[in-house]
Amino acid sequence: MRVAVLGVGLVGGSIGLAARARAGAEVCGYDTDPAALRTALRLGAIDEQAPDIATAVAGAQAVFAAAPVGALAQTVLDALAHAGPDCVVSDVGSTALALSDASSQGSGGRVAIDFRSDPRFVGGHPLAGAETAGAAHAREDLFEDADWYLIRDPSTDPALYERLRGLIERFGAHPTAIDADTHDRLMASVSHLPHVLANVLAAQAATAFERERFQAGAGPSLSDAIRVAGANTAIWTDIYLANRDALIAAIDDATRRLADVRAALIDGNAGALAAWNESARAARGALLGEHPPSLPGDPANLPASDA
Amino acid sequence: MRVAVLGVGLVGGSIGLAARARAGAEVCGYDTDPAALRTALRLGAIDEQAPDIATAVAGAQAVFAAAPVGALAQTVLDALAHAGPDCVVSDVGSTALALSDASSQGSGGRVAIDFRSDPRFVGGHPLAGAETAGAAHAREDLFEDADWYLIRDPSTDPALYERLRGLIERFGAHPTAIDADTHDRLMASVSHLPHVLANVLAAQAATAFERERFQAGAGPSLSDAIRVAGANTAIWTDIYLANRDALIAAIDDATRRLADVRAALIDGNAGALAAWNESARAARGALLGEHPPSLPGDPANLPASDA
Numbered sequence: 179m180r181v182a183v184l185g186v187g188l189v190g191g192s193i194g195l196a197a198r199a200r201a202g203a204e205v206c207g208y209d210t211d212p213a214a215l216r217t218a219l220r221l222g223a224i225d226e227q228a229p230d231i232a233t234a235v236a237g238a239q240a241v242f243a244a245a246p247v248g249a250l251a252q253t254v255l256d257a258l259a260h261a262g263p264d265c266v267v268s269d270v271g272s273t274a275l276a277l278s279d280a281s282s283q284g285s286g287g288r289v290a291i292d293f294r295s296d297p298r299f300v301g302g303h304p305l306a307g308a309e310t311a312g313a314a315h316a317r318e319d320l321f322e323d324a325d326w327y328l329i330r331d332p333s334t335d336p337a338l339y340e341r342l343r344g345l346i347e348r349f350g351a352h353p354t355a356i357d358a359d360t361h362d363r364l365m366a367s368v369s370h371l372p373h374v375l376a377n378v379l380a381a382q383a384a385t386a387f388e389r390e391r392f393q394a395g396a397g398p399s400l401s402d403a404i405r406v407a408g409a410n411t412a413i414w415t416d417i418y419l420a421n422r423d424a425l426i427a428a429i430d431d432a433t434r435r436l437a438d439v440r441a442a443l444i445d446g447n448a449g450a451l452a453a454w455n456e457s458a459r460a461a462r463g464a465l466l467g468e469h470p471p472s473l474p475g476d477p478a479n480l481p482a483s484d485a
Numbered sequence: 486m487r488v489a490v491l492g493v494g495l496v497g498g499s500i501g502l503a504a505r506a507r508a509g510a511e512v513c514g515y516d517t518d519p520a521a522l523r524t525a526l527r528l529g530a531i532d533e534q535a536p537d538i539a540t541a542v543a544g545a546q547a548v549f550a551a552a553p554v555g556a557l558a559q560t561v562l563d564a565l566a567h568a569g570p571d572c573v574v575s576d577v578g579s580t581a582l583a584l585s586d587a588s589s590q591g592s593g594g595r596v597a598i599d600f601r602s603d604p605r606f607v608g609g610h611p612l613a614g615a616e617t618a619g620a621a622h623a624r625e626d627l628f629e630d631a632d633w634y635l636i637r638d639p640s641t642d643p644a645l646y647e648r649l650r651g652l653i654e655r656f657g658a659h660p661t662a663i664d665a666d667t668h669d670r671l672m673a674s675v676s677h678l679p680h681v682l683a684n685v686l687a688a689q690a691a692t693a694f695e696r697e698r699f700q701a702g703a704g705p706s707l708s709d710a711i712r713v714a715g716a717n718t719a720i721w722t723d724i725y726l727a728n729r730d731a732l733i734a735a736i737d738d739a740t741r742r743l744a745d746v747r748a749a750l751i752d753g754n755a756g757a758l759a760a761w762n763e764s765a766r767a768a769r770g771a772l773l774g775e776h777p778p779s780l781p782g783d784p785a786n787l788p789a790s791d792a
Binding site: 306354360364366371372377382383392402406407409415418425431432436443444448451452454456459461464465467 | 612613631632661663667670671673674675676678679680681682683684685686687688689690691692693694697699700701702703704705706707708709710711712713714715716718719721722725726729732733735736737738739740742743744746747750751753755758759761762763764765766767768769770771772773774
């Protein structure tokens with residue numbers, strides 16, 4: 179199979195590595211940054227580099243658009259314009275994709291770009307990332323065990339969808355069909371709100387140290403909680419605005435939950451706090467695919483803390 | 486030097502290992518759980534086990550109370566009752582320590598136990614933890630580079646304080662003098678609020694998956710954000726109530742910050758969101774001791790995301 183990867187950063191580079199090593203594909207790469215392309219070639223993430231999108235997608239059976247969010251819509255449009263009829267075109271950031279012109283309008287308003295009417299297009303979104311961006315950090319196993327959402331529309335060609343699904347499975351990921359609205363609401367909860375709260379935590383903790391005139395520092399729980407704070411401003415401003423309705427709903431939900439904890443604290447209600455903590459423990463287990471401890475209170479099964 | 490460790494779980498066991506390996510101390514351990522004591526002995530975290538606190542602290546020059554929060558106050562009182570005049574007595578959870586009877590009152594009310602009048606007592610709080618609790622997971626390097634707060638009161642014996650400070654430095658940690666109120670306010674920001682928000686995130690994400698009738702799963706940013714969700718309920722109910730005034734103030738601060746983000750989203754104000762994200766990025770850098778990227782926009786320097 180011939181695969182084209184448009185944008186060879188961390189995710190695109192990792193797709194190239196996985197496609198070559200795990201699916202025996204021949205991979206052609208394109209990037210607006212020649213240095214990234216050279217790195218991808220040197221690391222074996224691509225077999226060859228193309229001078230433009232038309233050349234990259236010529237003869238490809240599958241195309242992955244992995245450009246930054248702001249450039250993703252145009253990259254997909256260009257790929258669809260040049261790809262043949264027997265080629266599936268996907269991307270890696272579909273939350274913001276369907277809405278990706280929102281930020282260039284400066285208003286957060288939705289501008290419909292109707293990829294979905296093209297039977298060759300399947301929006302994709304791997305839930306995978308790493309501490310470091312860039313082709314140099316690409317890994318063949320980046321998608322191992324990761325959920326990879328695929329937005330299947332009624333117009334999608336079933337055979338092309340199947341080809342993409344099979345490819346992603348060979349990357350080691352779990353392809354999961356989802357509709358666009360459900361996807362955007364879930365992303366607000368599992369990705370966008372966590373980024374917002376990381377920002378809130380980082381800002382309030384830094385302010386607290388300043389107020390106490392104490393040197394700033396973070397223990398393990400805060401370090402983990404703020405890992406994604408202040409992520410790439412251009413990308414995340416786009417994402418927040420593109421998904422703002424769902425994100426506002428998630429913020430309102432979080433605010434209500436904080437008000438409930440606050441009330442339990444004001445009342446000194448140990449029972450309510452304990453029940454709330456236990457239900458968070460169950461939720462954590464469900465989200466991380468953990469089983470509850472076999473012996474209640476078994477310390478080896480307790481989640482971490484830095485009390 | 487002879488050191489007594491009262492409670493040989495993850496933190497107590499790691500103190501024993503560090504005291505033996507890094508400070509050449511002879512370590513005597515005590516624990517209400519005989520199995521934990523046997524494990525600590527087997528792993529070399531202690532030289533010998535004592536049948537009770539009086540025996541453990543006899544002849545010790547330094548005592549670390551590392552029992553669970555709910556038992557910490559009584560452990561310190563027992564240690565002070567039996568330790569000699571030339572012995573510094575410290576603990577590892579001083580946020581909740583001075584207030585530790587709060588939860589046993591079931592009301593969150595403060596009950597002053599005046600350790601602070603004893604010149605041998607120095608409240609301590611290492612900002613270190615791990616995924617797994619229990620003596621079996623103790624590590625000699627658990628405190629390497631960790632901040633270790635020491636609450637120095639006017640009544641504290643300067644020579645005993647110095648002895649403790651030197652010992653903690655040899656563990657590889659950074660001993661930092663702090664007063665009790667400042668400590669409690671900082672802990673609300675750097676530890677207790679992160680735990681509260683982890684619980685909130687876990688609960689709202691699990692609810693979102695249920696509402697969408699979708700199988701629960703977490704990408705990298707959510708996984709990190711909920712790592713400490715649902716931490717040991719007994720311990721954390723005590724901690725939340727013991728420090729509730731400072732925690733309520735931190736929750737109110739977080740709620741105000743969420744309202745600000747919400748307003749920027751409603752207005753579609755890309756500039757305000759970008760500025761907010763940049764200031765979170767600076768805060769993250771200050772908290773984690775990172776320098777800003779040398780080249781703005783250098784992808785290798787960008788914090789992680791899972792967009």
